[in-house]
Amino acid sequence: MNEFADLHDDLRAVARDLLGTTSDTVATTSDAAEGPTDWARMADAGWLGLEVPEALDGSGATFAETAVVAEEMGRAVTTSSYLGTAGLGVAALKSVVGSEARDSLLRGAAAGSVRLAVALAPSGDDPLADPPFRIESSGGSILLSGRAAFVVDATEADQLLLLAIDAAGDPALVNIDVGAVDSSAIDVGAVEVIDQPVLDATRRFGVVVADRVPISEQSVWNFDSDAPGIAAQRLADRGAVAVACDSFGLGAAMIDATVVYVAARHQFDRPIGSFQAVKHACADMAVQQAIGRELLSAAVEAVATNEPDAWVAVARAKSFVCAAAVDIVGSAMQLHGGIGYTWESGIHRHLKRAVLNRTLFGSPVAHRRRLFASIGTR
Amino acid sequence: MTADLETFRGEVREWCRTHVPPGWRAAQTAVPDDEFVSFQQAWFAELRGAGYAVPHWPAEWGGGMSTAEQVVLYQELAAHDAPRLVLAFVSIHHAASTLLHAGTPEQRDRHLPAILDGEIWCQGFSEPDAGSDLASLSTSARRTDDGFLVNGQKVWASGAAHSDWCLLLARTDPDAPKRYGISYFLLDMTTPGIDVRPIRQATGEWHFCEMFLDDVLIPESQLVGPVDSGWQVAQATLGAERGMTMLELAERLGNAGFGWLVEACSRPTHDGTRPIDDAVVQDRLAAFEIEVAGLRSLCRNHVDRVETGDDGPADASIVKLYYSELLQRMTDFGAQMVGLEGQTVLAKPISSGWESGAWVLDFVSSWEWTIPGGSSEIQRTIIGERGLGLPREPVPSP
Numbered sequence: 001m002n003e004f005a006d007l008h009d010d011l012r013a014v015a016r017d018l019l020g021t022t023s024d025t026v027a028t029t030s031d032a033a034e035g036p037t038d039w040a041r042m043a044d045a046g047w048l049g050l051e052v053p054e055a056l057d058g059s060g061a062t063f064a065e066t067a068v069v070a071e072e073m074g075r076a077v078t079t080s081s082y083l084g085t086a087g088l089g090v091a092a093l094k095s096v097v098g099s100e101a102r103d104s105l106l107r108g109a110a111a112g113s114v115r116l117a118v119a120l121a122p123s124g125d126d127p128l129a130d131p132p133f134r135i136e137s138s139g140g141s142i143l144l145s146g147r148a149a150f151v152v153d154a155t156e157a158d159q160l161l162l163l164a165i166d167a168a169g170d171p172a173l174v175n176i177d178v179g180a181v182d183s184s185a186i187d188v189g190a191v192e193v194i195d196q197p198v199l200d201a202t203r204r205f206g207v208v209v210a211d212r213v214p215i216s217e218q219s220v221w222n223f224d225s226d227a228p229g230i231a232a233q234r235l236a237d238r239g240a241v242a243v244a245c246d247s248f249g250l251g252a253a254m255i256d257a258t259v260v261y262v263a264a265r266h267q268f269d270r271p272i273g274s275f276q277a278v279k280h281a282c283a284d285m286a287v288q289q290a291i292g293r294e295l296l297s298a299a300v301e302a303v304a305t306n307e308p309d310a311w312v313a314v315a316r317a318k319s320f321v322c323a324a325a326v327d328i329v330g331s332a333m334q335l336h337g338g339i340g341y342t343w344e345s346g347i348h349r350h351l352k353r354a355v356l357n358r359t360l361f362g363s364p365v366a367h368r369r370r371l372f373a374s375i376g377t378r
Numbered sequence: 379m380t381a382d383l384e385t386f387r388g389e390v391r392e393w394c395r396t397h398v399p400p401g402w403r404a405a406q407t408a409v410p411d412d413e414f415v416s417f418q419q420a421w422f423a424e425l426r427g428a429g430y431a432v433p434h435w436p437a438e439w440g441g442g443m444s445t446a447e448q449v450v451l452y453q454e455l456a457a458h459d460a461p462r463l464v465l466a467f468v469s470i471h472h473a474a475s476t477l478l479h480a481g482t483p484e485q486r487d488r489h490l491p492a493i494l495d496g497e498i499w500c501q502g503f504s505e506p507d508a509g510s511d512l513a514s515l516s517t518s519a520r521r522t523d524d525g526f527l528v529n530g531q532k533v534w535a536s537g538a539a540h541s542d543w544c545l546l547l548a549r550t551d552p553d554a555p556k557r558y559g560i561s562y563f564l565l566d567m568t569t570p571g572i573d574v575r576p577i578r579q580a581t582g583e584w585h586f587c588e589m590f591l592d593d594v595l596i597p598e599s600q601l602v603g604p605v606d607s608g609w610q611v612a613q614a615t616l617g618a619e620r621g622m623t624m625l626e627l628a629e630r631l632g633n634a635g636f637g638w639l640v641e642a643c644s645r646p647t648h649d650g651t652r653p654i655d656d657a658v659v660q661d662r663l664a665a666f667e668i669e670v671a672g673l674r675s676l677c678r679n680h681v682d683r684v685e686t687g688d689d690g691p692a693d694a695s696i697v698k699l700y701y702s703e704l705l706q707r708m709t710d711f712g713a714q715m716v717g718l719e720g721q722t723v724l725a726k727p728i729s730s731g732w733e734s735g736a737w738v739l740d741f742v743s744s745w746e747w748t749i750p751g752g753s754s755e756i757q758r759t760i761i762g763e764r765g766l767g768l769p770r771e772p773v774p775s776p
Contacts, residue, residue, distance in 0.1 A: 199738050199739065330706075333580070340580075341580050341749055356718070359717045365658065
């Protein structure tokens with residue numbers, strides 16, 4: 001286990017408090033609650049710099065700690081740029097060859113002054129696809145072209161990290177300073193970020209488009225690895241596990257809320273939770289969560305410790321936990337009866353987010369397919 | 379017979395080709411309430427003009443189609459993507475069934491023609507503390523010299539904000555056992571003392587309503603069936619009705635919903651591959667096709683058995699349970715097939731079927747079938763107890 005394991009309970013307790021899910025009922029439900037959670041408070045809590053090295057004002061912690069926060073954000077149905085910045089961005093920066101510019105972004109991320117978004121695939125639901133961008137040299141300049149849809153937190157980001165194939169055919173990350181793009185320069189060719197609204201109002205996506213946009217040589221950051229393709233894949237795996245943590249938190253919140261509700265709600269002069277049909281449905285939710293917890297812990301550990309075949313645990317956890325969460329939230333809506341179907345109950349937010357999570361960073365089918373390919377060969 | 383049916387099918391097809399408003403889906407997506415209501419009223423009038431609005435009613439009241447003809451009608455309406463009668467749903471089904479089975483001649487004469495002219499009904503059954511346990515409802519109707527004075531709160535009254543009349547259950551004898559002190563009323567929604575407040579649903583729409591009843595006076599003439607026997611009236615009229623509504627919905631699922639699911643699976647994804655070329659997807663689609671075929675057949679036979687009085691005590695529950703859970707599984711599968719792109723469909727046409735092709739929203743709204751009208755848990759209990767004769771769940775009081 002890692003040296004931070006003891007801190008997980010504290011981290012979790014602080015997160016519940018800060019994210020406002022200290023009660024066992026469904027998370028805050030008003031429309032106002034769909035607004036973003038205060039970024040500065042997250043930076044102050046140290047969540048954004050968890051994995052940033054101590055020398056760069058971070059905590060030097062691991063993905064295991066990031067995962068705790070990710071799960072709590074699922075539990076609270078939090079709207080934030082955490083997934084883009086801490087879930088993916090910091091790790092992406094740490095995976096490239098060090099530089100002043102890179103270190104400055106890591107520092108900024110930890111302090112909350114820089115928000116990141118990482119585009120790894122042409123669509124956010126297929127992280128195993130080829131890189132979405134390409135770099136070519138033309139008449140002495142370097143041009144970036146490509147398109148990535150459903151890029152997590154892209155519309156909020158100050159800095160983009162775009163996975164691109166370079167002239168040699170190797171993947172690298174291209175850093176785009178969104179804040180530096182002069183809006184008047186758009187017609188001469190700039191990277192465009194287009195808002196992509198989704199039904200899950202707690203999440204924010206953008207389409208990132210580049211059509212032969214001139215970039216500087218300094219903005220192309222190579223992976224600090226002999227196998228850059230694998231380094232890119234590891235980032236996608238992190239994203240998948242972070243989303244699985246979120247789904248696990250959604251499920252946990254729904255189990256807690258449902259148990260409280262069915263114990264209190266009376267029909268036929270009994271708590272409805274005393275009916276076997278209701279009790280068994282709750283038990284099924286808990287059993288799914290118990291299996292999910294094991295698979296998820298293994299995946300978090302594998303990613304945190306950089307195990308060579310971490311992807312096996314990732315495929316198991318992502319496919320199982322994210323599918324189970326949809327079933328668990330669906331059962332919660334069912335067992336809350338008419339109340340569960342109201343906007344006011346807030347359960348719809350968990351359901352829409354669970355459905356989105358199921359596909360984000362790879363559907364259960366895609367991850368199972370990937371896993372199956374290894375079954376005969378291991 | 380078969381030749382006649384094919385002739386009829388040809389007529390319906392021709393009618394659909396010339397009458398289904400082109401582009402109605404886009405025009406009826408994210409529209410204000412009044413536009414939805416006027417669109418539904420106009421569409422109802424079109425169907426009525428063709429004799430297609432109430433095919434399941436007796437001939438003397440403007441219906442009279444055989445089950446086989448109704449199936450053909452519903453198939454063609456679905457296949458031509460005709461709007462559904464969403465607003466008149468309770469009027470042509472629950473209200474009509476109540477009036478036909480238990481209404482007085484005066485009540486029928488007053489309301490059945492009016493429904494054909496666009497009178498809209500809602501149902502005031504559930505209460506905050508009487509959902510699955512509907513018989514424990516506590517809205518009171520106290521007899522006075524002028525009629526019944528009603529006080530209480532109803533909830534989940536679908537479409538109440540647009541309704542002219544309401545099918546109301548209220549307690550007339552607070553001392554009788556739960557199921558024996560309830561009466562069934564026709565409530566004029568313009569009566570003073572009614573406050574209707576819409577409730578926002580998981581889909582973002584405002585379809586359900588709360589109804590607050592404060593000293594609402596209902597004349598004696600608006601009582602349906604004998605006083606204190608409202609529970610029995612409701613059971614008799616609405617159980618049979620379930621099959622009729624399901625006939626249309628099952629054909630919708632088979633002729634529109636399933637087709638859209640196949641279409642969604644046939645669309646190339648961003649990398650050029652199509653889900654339908656995958657063996658797992660093919661298997662799931664074939665499995666759904668089988669389930670839909672079984673459901674459609676069951677619905678037809680159920681309607682025939684209701685007509686001949688041969689229906690079993692749990693048949694309606696079987697149909698409702700299977701439809702609602704199949705709808706949920708199919709829309710869930712659709713949501714998986716369309717992936718993140720499905721999340722960008724932020725609204726669906728109000729007058730469409732329960733499966734509209736907006737798969738994520740369709741999936742969310744499928745709980746509107748598994749929860750109301752007797753939840754899936756209640757339906758399973760009914761199937762076990764009334765259908766199979768198993769011992770009853772322990773219930774402390776009668």
